[in-house]
Amino acid sequence: MIELIAFDGDDTLWHSEQLFADTQASYHELIAPYLDGDLQPAAIDDLLLTIEHRNLPIFGYGAKGFTLSLIETAIEVTGGRIAGVEVQAIIDLGKALLDHPVDLLDGVVDVIDALAGDRRLIIVTKGDLFHQETKVARSGLAERFWRVEIVSEKDEGTFRRILADASVPADRFLMVGNSVRSDVLPVIALGGHAAHIPYHLTWALEHVEDADPERLGYTQLRSISELPDLVTDLDRAP
Amino acid sequence: MIELIAFDGDDTLWHSEQLFADTQASYHELIAPYLDGDLQPAAIDDLLLTIEHRNLPIFGYGAKGFTLSLIETAIEVTGGRIAGVEVQAIIDLGKALLDHPVDLLDGVVDVIDALAGDRRLIIVTKGDLFHQETKVARSGLAERFWRVEIVSEKDEGTFRRILADASVPADRFLMVGNSVRSDVLPVIALGGHAAHIPYHLTWALEHVEDADPERLGYTQLRSISELPDLVTDLDRAP
Numbered sequence: 001m002i003e004l005i006a007f008d009g010d011d012t013l014w015h016s017e018q019l020f021a022d023t024q025a026s027y028h029e030l031i032a033p034y035l036d037g038d039l040q041p042a043a044i045d046d047l048l049l050t051i052e053h054r055n056l057p058i059f060g061y062g063a064k065g066f067t068l069s070l071i072e073t074a075i076e077v078t079g080g081r082i083a084g085v086e087v088q089a090i091i092d093l094g095k096a097l098l099d100h101p102v103d104l105l106d107g108v109v110d111v112i113d114a115l116a117g118d119r120r121l122i123i124v125t126k127g128d129l130f131h132q133e134t135k136v137a138r139s140g141l142a143e144r145f146w147r148v149e150i151v152s153e154k155d156e157g158t159f160r161r162i163l164a165d166a167s168v169p170a171d172r173f174l175m176v177g178n179s180v181r182s183d184v185l186p187v188i189a190l191g192g193h194a195a196h197i198p199y200h201l202t203w204a205l206e207h208v209e210d211a212d213p214e215r216l217g218y219t220q221l222r223s224i225s226e227l228p229d230l231v232t233d234l235d236r237a238p
Numbered sequence: 239m240i241e242l243i244a245f246d247g248d249d250t251l252w253h254s255e256q257l258f259a260d261t262q263a264s265y266h267e268l269i270a271p272y273l274d275g276d277l278q279p280a281a282i283d284d285l286l287l288t289i290e291h292r293n294l295p296i297f298g299y300g301a302k303g304f305t306l307s308l309i310e311t312a313i314e315v316t317g318g319r320i321a322g323v324e325v326q327a328i329i330d331l332g333k334a335l336l337d338h339p340v341d342l343l344d345g346v347v348d349v350i351d352a353l354a355g356d357r358r359l360i361i362v363t364k365g366d367l368f369h370q371e372t373k374v375a376r377s378g379l380a381e382r383f384w385r386v387e388i389v390s391e392k393d394e395g396t397f398r399r400i401l402a403d404a405s406v407p408a409d410r411f412l413m414v415g416n417s418v419r420s421d422v423l424p425v426i427a428l429g430g431h432a433a434h435i436p437y438h439l440t441w442a443l444e445h446v447e448d449a450d451p452e453r454l455g456y457t458q459l460r461s462i463s464e465l466p467d468l469v470t471d472l473d474r475a476p
Contacts, residue, residue: 058336060368064302068329071309080322084313087325091306098296129367130298130390152368 002193002234004168005115006149008177009125009132011199012224014139015103020066021201023093024048027070030089034078048073049204056205060152062128067094098131102138107225112144114228120146124162124175126154126182154182156189163190174234176227180208184218194218195230240431240472242406243353244387246415247363247370249437250462252377253341258304259439261335262286265308268327272316286311287442294443298390300366305332336369340376345463350382352466358384362400362413364392364420392420394427401428412472414465418446422456432456433468 010016028041052069059065070090074082115121123145125132132150136142147166151158163173170191177183177196184194185208196211196218213220219230248254266279290307297303308328312320353359361383363370370388374380385404389396401411408429415421415434422432423446434449434456451458457468 055333058333059302060366062302062368064297064300064306064366068302068305068332071325072329075322075326078322080326082322082325084316084318084320084325087309087320087322088313088318091310094306095293095296128298128302129388130300133390150367152371 001172002119002174002231003172004120004122004163004166004174005231006122006124006162006173006175007112008175008179008183009123009135010127011105011178011201012176012183012197013104013108013123013141014135015105017199017201017203019097019100020063020203023097024070026093027074027090030086030093031074031078031082034081034086039077044073044077047077051076053205061126063094063097063131064128067091067097070094098128098134102135104139104141105224107223109141111224111227112141115231116144120166122146122162122166123148124151124154124158125149126151154179154186156186159186159190159192163192174231176224178202179206180211180216180218181206184211184216188217193234195221195227197221197224197227239410240357240412240469241410242358242360242401242404242412243469244360244362244400244411244413245350246413246417246421247361247373248365249343249416249439250414250421250435251342251346251361251379252373253343255437255439255441257335257338258301258441261308261331264331265312265328268324268331269312269316269320272319272324277315282311282315285315289314291443299364301332301335301369302366305329305335308332336366336372340373342377342379343462345461347379349462349465350379353469354382358404360384360400360404361386362389362392362396363387364389392417392424394424397424397428397430401430412469414462416440417444418449418454418456419444422449422454426455431472433459433465435459435462435465 007013028044048069051072055065055069059068067090071087074090112121121144123136129150136148149162163170173192175183175187175192175194178199180196184196187194196213221227221230245251266282286307289310293303293307297306305328309325312328350359359382361374367388374386387400401408411430413421413425413430413432416437418434422434425432459465459468
């Protein structure tokens with residue numbers, strides 16, 4: 001019997017990576033006038049990813065660190081020629097990302113309602129504390145969840161603490177999310193269950209090469225609407 | 239008997255506001271070459287505070303939002319003339335702030351050691367989740383605390399939840415911190431105890447006019463070294 005089901009937030013309950021991609025597209029338009037034709041958007045994206053990765057140990061995850069990395073990348077690719085007005089426009093892109101309405105994925109409300117009656121549901125999400133709280137509040141879902149855990153990293157230690165706080169053994173715990181690296185692997189390592197629901201975009205820093213559900217021992221679903229049947233199956237398992 | 243003692247982090251356990259002030263001083267030097275002599279540092283600080291206040295509902299508290307507000311202020315006071323190299327230097331100031339070693343206030347280790355044996359101690363701190371976790375880890379104090387609560391705002395709701403999680407009634411709870419607004423008033427409103435230990439600098443957005451310990455019902459201490467005696471007094475109170 002599954003007693004506790006945890007949901008990732010970004011790209012599992014609500015859209016997120018698409019908003020980052022849209023922001024990045026607007027950013028390309030902003031800096032394009034500074035570039036000669038030789039620098040392709042893909043090369044700028046590669047540099048941005050390098051800078052984001054380098055900044056991660058200082059900034060952590062989230063949209064404010066992303067905005068600072070966008071500015072650093074713009075300074076570097078323009079050889080410092082980017083003007084104040086465009087830097088302000090990049091900050092404004094970051095603010096729009098932080099202030100964006102929450103757009104739930106299809107099927108989320110029905111599935112949460114169907115599952116909330118029988119067991120405890122929690123959200124386990126990482127990123128800017130304030131931004132994630134804002135998104136939970138704007139989602140309209142907060143009252144259906146027993147707890148909301150906003151964490152700086154989803155690793156085994158994080159999930160071990162969450163299970164201890166809830167007094168639930170790992171084999172009665174199911175994590176649901178779009179990231180194999182953050183939502184699946186640490187939970188499987190603890191002996192828990194995990195459902196991977198891919199989003200149509202994956203941030204490169206979350207990408208896992210050759211993730212195989214059967215070999216690694218998790219379930220892959222096409223959409224969250226398939227989740228109640230999985231929970232029923234897990235409940236019946238010996 | 240006091241069962242649970244909560245400590246604020248920044249400027250209660252470790253220095254913080256002084257680092258922000260030092261960062262701001264370096265920032266003034268950075269942008270000075272762009273300014274004609276008419277604009278005084280105090281006017282720039284006023285504008286920065288206005289911009290920080292305006293950005294608070296989008297950024298929340300913390301050093302990354304502060305860095306973005308520094309950049310916005312620089313763009314505004316230079317009429318957009320600030321160059322990429324100085325914007326990068328501002329980002330580097332922000333990174334240095336985020337990556338700064340943790341410098342504990344005098345007396346903290348002894349007081350925490352003295353109090354930790356008899357009751358649960360927690361940290362309740364606000365700001366960037368990742369930055370605050372880093373500071374707790376670097377403080378070397380983490381193991382003395384039962385829990386670390388990093389929150390986006392310290393209001394009555396936050397403290398009510400913390401007391402419920404710890405199953406402690408308000409009159410057996412003592413909060414210790416340097417901000418009357420965040421560490422004292424919401425705790426007093428719930429019927430708890432609060433000790434205010436002023437730091438030599440207070441961020442303007444935390445300032446409370448005419449705070450009077452006697453009228454508001456909290457205790458003011460000169461340093462954390464006076465805390466064990468206060469706890470003894472509260473334990474003995476009827």
